[in-house]
Amino acid sequence: MSDTSWTDQIVGARMTVDQEFSSRIADSRFSNQQWSLIMTATEFEIEQPADPESARIVANTENVEQIIPELENIPTGMGAMGGGPGGQQGGSSSGGILDSILGAFGLGGxxxxxxxxxxxxxxxxxxxxxxxxxxAExxxxxxxxxxxxxxxxxx
Incomplete structure (x- = not known):
């Protein structure tokens, strides 16, 4: 057995899946930057690893809820490619930090x-x-x- 954790052992496979999955992200509602934030908040686990028949990789997304308000602050579309000054998205300033804070407390209508x-x-x-x-990889x-x-x- 190896001294490295199972998550260290799958780094190469994750890089391959990241490349293959990029077209899936392009077809989704999320930009690449938003997807990166989602993946940062996601942990992968293996359920029932001792059972070869039942073991499977699952996405633990319990922390994703915390970053959802931040997704609105990430530019999408052409603006995500650095279209505005400092890479900022043009338009209204709604969905900012104050809105995120108010939303976290259930405020803001x-x-x-x-x-x-x-x-x-x-x-x-x-x-x-x-x-x-x-x-599958x-x-x-x-x-x-x-x-x-x-x-x-x-x-």
Whole structure:
């Protein structure tokens, strides 16, 4: 067995999946920058790693809820490519830090709760799709059992 954690063992597979998944992100509601923030808030886990039949990679998205308001502050579309001064998006200043703080306390009557809930569901769905593709990549390279066993030994 290796001394490195299972997450260290999948770095190469994640890079491959990141490249393959980029077209999926382009077709989603999220920009690349938003997706990067979502992935930063997502942790991958292996459920039931000791059971070869039931083990699977899952996306733990419990922290994604905290970054959803920040997604609105990230430019999308052409503005995400650094279109404005300092790479800032033009237009109104709504959705700023004050709005995020007020929203965290349930204040501010702009009705963004539904939008945030939709974004959170979309992020959760997309990260789980990524996890499934990651597991498929490991399986196709014959590395899944080694990674699964490493995760089982860490529990």
């Amino acid at each position: 702009d009705g963004d709760d539904n939008s945030h809930a939709e974004q959170e569901r979309a992020a959760e769905s997309l990260t789980q799709e990524y996890a499934e593709q990651l597991q 490991l399986e196709s390279k014959g590395r899944w059992d080694t990674v699964r066993q490493a995760a089982a030994s860490e529990q």
